[in-house]
Amino acid sequence: MPGNSCAMWPAIEAGASTKEEVHRSVSNAENTAAEVRDVIIVGSGPAGYTAAVYTARANLKPLLLAGSVTAGGELMNTTDVENYPGFPDGIMGPDLMENFEKQAARFGTEIQFEDVTELDLDGDVKTVTIGTGETFKARSIILSTGSAYRELGLPNEKRLSGHGVSWCATCDGFFFKDQDIAVIGGGDSAMEEALFLTKFAKSVTVVHRRDTLRASKIMADRALAHEKISFVWNTGVEDVLGQDKVTGLRLKNLLDGAETELAVTGVFVAIGNDPRTDLVKGKLELTAEGTIAVDGRTSKTSVQGVFAAGDVIDPTYRQAITASGSGCVAALDVEHYLADFHA
Numbered sequence: 001m002p003g004n005s006c007a008m009w010p011a012i013e014a015g016a017s018t019k020e021e022v023h024r025s026v027s028n029a030e031n032t033a034a035e036v037r038d039v040i041i042v043g044s045g046p047a048g049y050t051a052a053v054y055t056a057r058a059n060l061k062p063l064l065l066a067g068s069v070t071a072g073g074e075l076m077n078t079t080d081v082e083n084y085p086g087f088p089d090g091i092m093g094p095d096l097m098e099n100f101e102k103q104a105a106r107f108g109t110e111i112q113f114e115d116v117t118e119l120d121l122d123g124d125v126k127t128v129t130i131g132t133g134e135t136f137k138a139r140s141i142i143l144s145t146g147s148a149y150r151e152l153g154l155p156n157e158k159r160l161s162g163h164g165v166s167w168c169a170t171c172d173g174f175f176f177k178d179q180d181i182a183v184i185g186g187g188d189s190a191m192e193e194a195l196f197l198t199k200f201a202k203s204v205t206v207v208h209r210r211d212t213l214r215a216s217k218i219m220a221d222r223a224l225a226h227e228k229i230s231f232v233w234n235t236g237v238e239d240v241l242g243q244d245k246v247t248g249l250r251l252k253n254l255l256d257g258a259e260t261e262l263a264v265t266g267v268f269v270a271i272g273n274d275p276r277t278d279l280v281k282g283k284l285e286l287t288a289e290g291t292i293a294v295d296g297r298t299s300k301t302s303v304q305g306v307f308a309a310g311d312v313i314d315p316t317y318r319q320a321i322t323a324s325g326s327g328c329v330a331a332l333d334v335e336h337y338l339a340d341f342h343a
């Protein structure tokens with residue numbers, strides 16, 4: 001999986017500023033790896049940071065394991081966020097995440113930019129292992145690991161990843177100045193990518209497998225009206241062409257089976273996301289959609305003391321604001337759980 005980081009070099013550069021801070025931690029200097037904490041939050045999108053604000057304000061001294069290159073989650077790869085309430089003029093995704101981080105830190109969240117590699121969720125005290133091998137223990141865990149970009153599943157897509165195939169227009173779009181680019185998908189992400197790419201590209205061709213867009217009307221209308229964007233409907237991608245870098249796509253009309261080639265030097269895949277559940281497969285119950293199963297409207301997973309929030313539990317809404325709300329729910333559930341635990 002390409003993950004939530006960008007697909008090409010800027011991805012790594014974008015992560016690098018975060019990576020430099022990998023060992024930065026914020027406040028709670030009295031905590032040590034050996035102690036049993038009240039709560040550890042895994043993942044640092046809107047859900048994780050909101051859970052951090054709430055649990056920190058409840059004096060639970062949360063440790064937030066934010067991830068390294070994926071820190072901040074999907075909004076780090078977004079430009080204007082126009083639909084997060086409280087920002088009437090919109091806000092850039094990375095700026096919004098910086099605000100989240102500052103707010104969580106302000107109330108004493110300890111933030112470490114580390115990747116979790118293993119979770120032991122058995123028993124009353126859970127163990128979290130990070131990439132360095134260090135372990136942390138806690139009475140409760142909030143999983144807010146978000147989702148990762150979906151791939152088309154073509155062998156040449158992987159081979160040419162970083163050589164013309166990308167999952168992140170904001171990271172890689174700059175490299176395609178005055179070039180012909182394709183965007184695959186028909187949802188809000190695809191429209192967002194296509195619109196952003198018009199800043200650089202000579203042309204953007206959206207390839208969609210149906211004849212209607214899944215995207216919201218406002219995004220669809222903007223893309224449909226844009227002079228640089230054209231659409232190829234009812235069409236699947238059969239192959240990504242090119243030896244060392246992308247030279248085109250082989251397309252198949254899904255109505256009549258006709259195959260054509262589209263000459264492009266860049267391909268942006270925007271066909272949705274899959275919940276990031278690798279850490280908990282076989283440990284927590286998952287839904288048919290692959291998200292972590294929770295009990296009704298709560299954040300309670302199938303294992304006591306383990307809570308989940310954000311895109312990793314949500315196959316439907318998947319908005320920054322719904323993830324934030326879900327992070328709040330998880331924090332309140334943890335508060336109640338710990339009150340019983342300590343009683």
Ligand code: NAP
Nearest residue numbers: 185186187188189190192209210214270271272273317318
């Ligand atoms: P999405 O809504 O699930 O759309 C995925 C698109 O990719 C669909 O058009 C789908 O086709 C197509 N697709 C899926 N698998 C495919 C495959 N194997 N081959 C070809 N095409 C494939 O995902 P999304 O666009 O990433 O959006 C996810 C959520 O985030 C949504 O709730 C969306 O509203 C939200 N979002 C919002 C904004 C915004 O408000 N600005 C921006 C980005 C995302 P079908 O239509 O045929 O299923």
